Each structure stands twice: as C-alpha cells, then as structure tokens.
Amino acid sequence: MRMTKKILLRLSFFCLVFGFGLIVLPKDAYAMCPCARAYLLEEYWFLDDEAGDQNAVSGWNSGATAQDTDITGVAKETNFRLRIETQETNGNDEDFDFLAQLEYAESASSCSDTGVTWYPVSGVSAKVIYSTSSNFTSPVASSERLIVSDAGGPSFVAGEIVDDRNPTADKGAYVDQDSEDEWVLQFTASAANETPYKFRITDNGSTTNWTYAGCPTATTAVAATTTLTQNNWQLYVDAAALNPSDPWGNPNLGEKGIMTSLPISNDPLDRGDNIRLRMTVQVSGATLAASTEDFILQYRETNDCTDGGTWTDVDTTAGSGIWKFYDNTSVTDDTQLATTILTGSDKVGRYNESDPTSTNPVEVLFTPEDFEWDWNVEYNGNAEAHTYCFRMAINDGGASPLHAYNATSYPEVETRPGAGDQMRHGNFFTTNVKRGFSWAD
DSSP states (O other): OHHHHHHHHHHHHHHHHHTTTSOOOOHHHHHTOGGGOOOEEEEEEEEEESOSSTTTOOSHHHHTSOTTOOEEEEOTTOEEEEEEEEEEOSOOOOOOOOOEEEEEEETOSSTTOSSSOOEEOBSSSSSEEEOOOSSOOSOEEOOOOSOOSSTTSSEEEEEEEESSOSSOOOOOSOOSEEEEEEEEEEEOTTSOTTOEEEEEEEETTBOTTEEESOOOEEEEOSOOOOEEEEEEEEEEOOOSSSSOOOBSTTTTOOTTOOBOSOSGGGOOBOTTOEEEEEEEEEEESSOBOTTOOOEEEEEEEOSOTTSOOOOEEOBOTTOOSSEEEOOOTTSOTTEEOSOOOSTTOOEEEEEESSSSOOOOSSOBOTTTEEEEEEEEEEEOSOSSOOEEEEEEEEOSSSOEEOSEEOTTOSOEEEBOOOGGGOBTTTEEEETTEEEEEGGGO
C-alpha cells in the first residue's frame, strides 16, 4: 500500500510539471496521468439506407430522416448504415491509440446506462451484426459529412466506413479533432421485435472520460410474417432422373406454357399418362426457416384457375382419383432436389410422388427468394377433353391455400378429346370451351 501511494504521488507530481517540459514520462505513465487522458465526446449521428457510397445516400427511408434522428420500423436481416461523429475535447498531444468500437444495448435509457449489457457489434451470433455491402469495398476513408454545430472548432480526421470489422483503425494523435466512423449493420432474426437498440462508440471497450451528448437509436419492426406465393412452373416429360430435362410438347412448351389440346403436337394427356410438374413458391415478408412447411398438391377442373372453386387433393399412387401420384422406380419419393431448373429459382425443395411432403429442406430468404418443387402425377380420368389447374397448399392438418397465387402461377393441362367430344366434323369442346377441329390440327 505504501509503495502504491508513493507511485501515485510521484505520478501526480509528474503530471503537474509535465506541462513545463521538465520531465518526460514513458507512454504507459501518461495513461495513468489524468492530465494526459483524452476526453471524448459522441454527439452527432446519421442513420442511412444501405445504398450507394457515403455521398449518395441522404438518410433512412429514402432521405426522409434527417441527421441526429432516431429511426423505427427497421426490418430484420436488412442492411442499414450508422455514422457517428466523435471529438477529442481535452487538447492533450499524446497518441493514446483511439480505436472506435461500436456497441449496442437493448432498451437502454441512454448511452451511459450502466444497468444494461453493452455488446460490441460483431460479424456473427449477435442481435446486431456488421453486414457485407454491395456498394463499396471495406474499408473506405470517411469524409466530413455530418453538420457539426461548433463551426470553426475541431479539425477533421478521417475515420472509416466498414462492413467487416469493429473497432475501426487507430486514429493516431487525436487532439482537439473530430472524426466520423460508419458501419453497415443488420438486425438478425434473434433481435427482439418492436424494441429500441441504442448505439455508442467506446475506446476499444473503455468509456473512461466519455460524454454521450448524442445516442442514436434504431427500433426494430413489428414481427414480420412469412408470405408464400405460388409463382413459376413448367411441364416436363418424366425421366429416370431427379431432374427432368425434356419439356413437354413439340415444339417444347416453355415456362408457364399451358398444355392445350390444339395443336395436336402439344400431345394432350391420355388416361394413364404421367407428367412432371416443376413449380416454385416465392417467400416474402419474413425468412422461411428450414424444416418449417410441408405441402399438398391439389387440382381442379376449370377454365379459370382463379375462380374460387373447390380443390381436390391429388390421390395416392394406388388411388382411384382423377389425378393421382405416379411411382417412378428410378427416383426416390421425397428426395431433396439437387439443383433448380426454372428461371428465378433460388433454393431447392423436394421431388414428390406423395403428399404431404416432408418440410422444406433449406432456409429460404424473404428478399424474396423462390424455392422449387417437383411433382410426378398421372391422369386417371376418362377419355374426354378436360382442363385442369394445379396448386400447392400448406399442410396444416388439412390443406390450407398458400398465402397468394399469381394469376399465371397455376400449371394448366388439357386432356385429349375423345370420340364423344367430336362434334360438327371434329369441332370439340374442353371443359365448356370450343377448341376447333382436332382432325385438322
């Protein structure tokens, strides 16, 4: 204890005489000397959309938010930017290795709140992370962008704009100066909904001699819900492979190409024919976690897939329904797809010869992303002309519709006209629509 008191007294004396240049202390001694400590101020900030470079963006929500204004309704897993200005206010001339470390706290009353836990922003496993930007390559030197009220005051020292690190680089001899650092951030799925998060800068974790005159706050949005929308599709000839490669028809029917009875080269279905339906479902609103939803395939005879009528589940392979699943002995039912083949598909679903399916095998983001499914079905109806639509439904103990269906998102097929359909020398009808003369086409 006596030795400690002697050291402190000597340091106090050194601090008193240091200003006259009588004694030169090593750097570590300066850190213990109150007269040599920096005094840091956090005062101004800007919350931005994640778009363009530092001069192209002008505030959160497409410029609707001004400097030093908190923001609300921030969606999870969506990038935003936070720029904070700091000042050194003590005027010492010592290089004290200032490393601007961004920290956050949930539901804090202020940036000086000691009753909450403050966490440094990291790149993984946290409620707030720094996140990769497509608009710049980190790091970028910051320019003076924030409007500081004390014009003619501290000179500016460039900070950093980053998306891959925390803290930013050492600012060196930071004396009576100000600087701006900016991070690209994202709330993760584990962040609480409708909750304010405050942000502050520390000196690599230390708050000694800090004043927080400004304390930016970003509040998360209400809980997002996942929306599933049937989107794209294509008809394929069955194959002894997980991925079919031969589109139905001659010439090939393209994506969203309806199998009509005419021209006859479309090869409309006969009883006992099977066909592969490749379909996509788009995810929006909130990310669909892996192993979340399983599905049922349904059909309806109609000329208008959107008419709101009753849908029927596709029957089992051994069933007697008009449409039933087909057993391809070369491909295992409920197998996860290896690749996608439809335009706009981002993730894989499963190949199915039965339903309900197993759950979605991978996570699908809300950005939006589409995930792709493959159904093998057989026509088991009569030898007459009919028009059928297909849709996917959610298995929830029953078969609830997806949240939305685009008007052109229903696979649609017609069956081959039979003798009973032929009228007026071949003019026939399919599900109450006159088609033409099959013998002429």
